[in-house]
Amino acid sequence: MTSPRITLAAWNMHAKKKFGQNFLNDPSIPELIAERAKIGEEDLVVEIGPGLGALTVPLSKRASRVCAIEKDTQILPVLRSELLASGADNVEIINEDILNVSLTEMAEAHGGPIIVVGNLPYNISSQILVQMIRERRWVKKALFMFQKELAERITAPEGTRNFGRMAAMLGYCSKIRTLVRVDASKFFPRPKVDSEVIEVTFLTDPPHVAEDEDLLFAVIKAAFGKRRKNLRNALSNSELPLTPVEAEEVLVSADIAVNRRAESLTVEEFVRLSNALVAYLVVPSAS
Known part of the structure; x- marks a missing residue:
């Protein structure tokens, strides 16, 4: 060399x-x-x-x-x-x-x-x-x-x-x-x-599976995009279609405190949050 x-x-x-x-x-x-x-x-x-x-x-x-x-x-x-x-x-x-x-x-x-x-x-x-x-x-x-x-x-x-x-x-x-x-x-x-x-x-099989990986990665990006803000504010001030009230509802449904910050979450909690958002964004059929 x-x-x-x-x-x-x-x-x-x-x-x-x-x-x-x-x-x-x-x-x-x-x-x-x-x-x-x-x-x-x-x-x-x-x-x-x-x-x-x-x-x-x-x-x-x-x-x-x-x-x-x-x-x-x-x-x-x-x-x-x-x-x-x-x-x-x-x-x-x-x-x-x-x-x-x-x-x-x-x-x-x-x-x-x-x-x-x-x-x-x-x-x-x-x-x-x-x-x-x-x-x-x-x-x-x-x-x-x-x-x-x-x-x-x-x-x-x-x-x-x-x-x-x-x-x-x-x-x-x-x-x-x-x-x-x-x-x-x-x-x-x-x-x-x-x-x-x-x-x-x-990994062939992640230990915690996201229902929608693109949404998981979007949630992670949103959460860390405003890492000094709590999760409710970070999620609602991002590209995700969430108001502060909606962000709080999703966090509550995922059993995650709204005042936590992104760096305090585990990977399993991020998956849980994104899966809760999948369910939240599903609009029931009118038929």
Whole structure:
């Protein structure tokens, strides 16, 4: 693995802040991540933001195939050169924004669930996670690197200050664990904070089933959208079709106190609340 500083300088390039580019400069880190991912020879790995290929190469040695989704057009010649030099001939590079890529279509073409890996930029990490949750039927597991602060929010337990929208959504349908902690010194350019790699394994059967998942996720979004307000006010000041009186009625029917705040709810209570809202929104037939 060539130093990213040297590689970028050789190509007269620099890391782009708008893409959140911080390149791993210690080969032991991507090797460790690839090893702990437990990738099999039959697996298709979709890598988000391969950059200079530091993680792509060790992934390619373990997987059947790697689809590397890279938005930065200018870095593609460098990535291709690095992969060629490493003999990684089972990597397909796709120059596209991951938010425009269907994981479902890729998995269907592969013939089974895929593994998703990536060092996610801060500004679109939530969008990528929401996309993956909605397509999770076709995702065996995901390994994502986040800045430490964001990783702690995503993995926050119920009832804690950091518990938020993404922790609630992932808590509904997956098991999460921290795989690797990566010091800021392992990147070029060096970020201000350390990072963590988390593993997300999706559940076939969630312990608490929402009658309408889209509505569940809308309730979670509404509740945390105004997290300083109590639930009655947060729900009624959101995209949900609820007045304060209606929000109170739904909360009461779900056996949840109206003055509680979003971070105090468990995943089971969010499911109970969304199921109560399903029943509340059902209009009896006139016939």
